[in-house]
Amino acid sequence: xxxxxxxxxxxTVPGLVTEMESLxxxxxxxxxxxxxxxxxxxRDTIARGTTPGHVRRxxxxxxxxxxxxxxQALMVSCSSIGEAAxxxxxxxxxxxxxxxxxxxxxxVASGHRIGVLATLSVTLGPTTRLVQEAxxxxxxxxxxxxxxxxxAFDALRAGxxxxxxxxxxxxxxxLAGASDVVVLAQASMARVIEQTQDExxxxxxxxxxxSGMTQLSTxxxxxxx
Numbered sequence: 001x002x003x004x005x006x007x008x009x010x011x012t013v014p015g016l017v018t019e020m021e022s023l024x025x026x027x028x029x030x031x032x033x034x035x036x037x038x039x040x041x042x043r044d045t046i047a048r049g050t051t052p053g054h055v056r057r058x059x060x061x062x063x064x065x066x067x068x069x070x071x072q073a074l075m076v077s078c079s080s081i082g083e084a085a086x087x088x089x090x091x092x093x094x095x096x097x098x099x100x101x102x103x104x105x106x107x108v109a110s111g112h113r114i115g116v117l118a119t120l121s122v123t124l125g126p127t128t129r130l131v132q133e134a135x136x137x138x139x140x141x142x143x144x145x146x147x148x149x150x151x152a153f154d155a156l157r158a159g160x161x162x163x164x165x166x167x168x169x170x171x172x173x174x175l176a177g178a179s180d181v182v183v184l185a186q187a188s189m190a191r192v193i194e195q196t197q198d199e200x201x202x203x204x205x206x207x208x209x210x211s212g213m214t215q216l217s218t219x220x221x222x223x224x225x
Contacts, residue, residue: 005220008034008066010059012042012078016187020077020209027213028220035072036062045080045122056084063088063096073097073219079185079208080123082130091225095219100127101210104134106211108142110204111180116146117172118185119153119164127185147175149189156188168192180204 005028009020014037021033030123041058045051059081066074076085079153091095104127107114114131118124128146135142149171155163168189175182181204184190190207 004030004032006032006034006069006071007216007220008036008062008069008074009072010036010038010041010062010066010074010076010078012037012039012081013188014039014078016209023209024075024216026217031216031220034066034069036065038062041081042078046120049122051084051122055081056087059084060091062087062223063092063094067092067094073216074194075099075212075216076133077187077209077212079127080120082126097212097215097219098130100114100130100185100208101134102129102155102211102214103206103208105138107131107181107183107206108134108138108140110206112140113180115144115145115175115179115182115203116144116185117149117168117175117182117189118146119149119156119189120186121148123185124148127183131183145170145175145178165192176203181206184208 007024011017017035024033025031041055043094043141061107063074071094076082077099079100082100085096085098114115116128116131118127126147131144149168152164152167155167170194172193184193184207187207187209193205
């Protein structure tokens with residue numbers, strides 16, 4: 001009998017479900033995906049300015065549920081709670097993956113001057129620390145500059161996408177001039193930065209969704225019995 005590999009994914013933004021499943025299926029054909037969506041994880045993290053204890057405990061519960069449901073791994077698509085995902089690994093036997101880990105590794109391998117851009121402080125800190133950890137693994141000492149696009153998240157939450165995009169582009173421009181590579185801490189910014197890609201001499205720009213899926217091929221295996 002042929003059993004397709006199973007991946008569980010935990011999202012804090014409902015709109016990412018379809019895109020993430022499509023990207024995962026491109027890497028592992030025949031993949032079956034179990035989606036868990038919990039907006040409160042990000043909402044409570046933003047409210048506290050850090051990942052609170054109850055969010056960390058809930059993430060462990062999701063990891064256990066994924067394991068009990070037959071998933072071979074749990075991927076957390078929200079960078080803001082990435083450090084809680086790392087901590088949850090101690091409580092289950094399946095891998096708990098952060099979607100932005102490959103992006104951080106690639107950033108360190110791609111240049112010495114690394115810019116990290118986010119619209120939330122609670123995302124900027126974890127992503128910057130993830131890049132620092134990647135640098136330690138590669139025994140490198142990059143120059144890391146972190147910048148928050150002030151007001152952009154509030155504008156997006158208020159429905160003003162044009163203002164959000166303007167503020168993100170302004171913050172990106174400030175980082176770009178002094179960076180070999182810019183890491184986008186949130187997938188929502190990728191659409192905005194795409195319009196800068198054709199500018200000559202600009203930095204490489206990395207996003208987490210596509211690169212994050214590359215780790216699936218090593219942790220998911222098709223089971224035949």
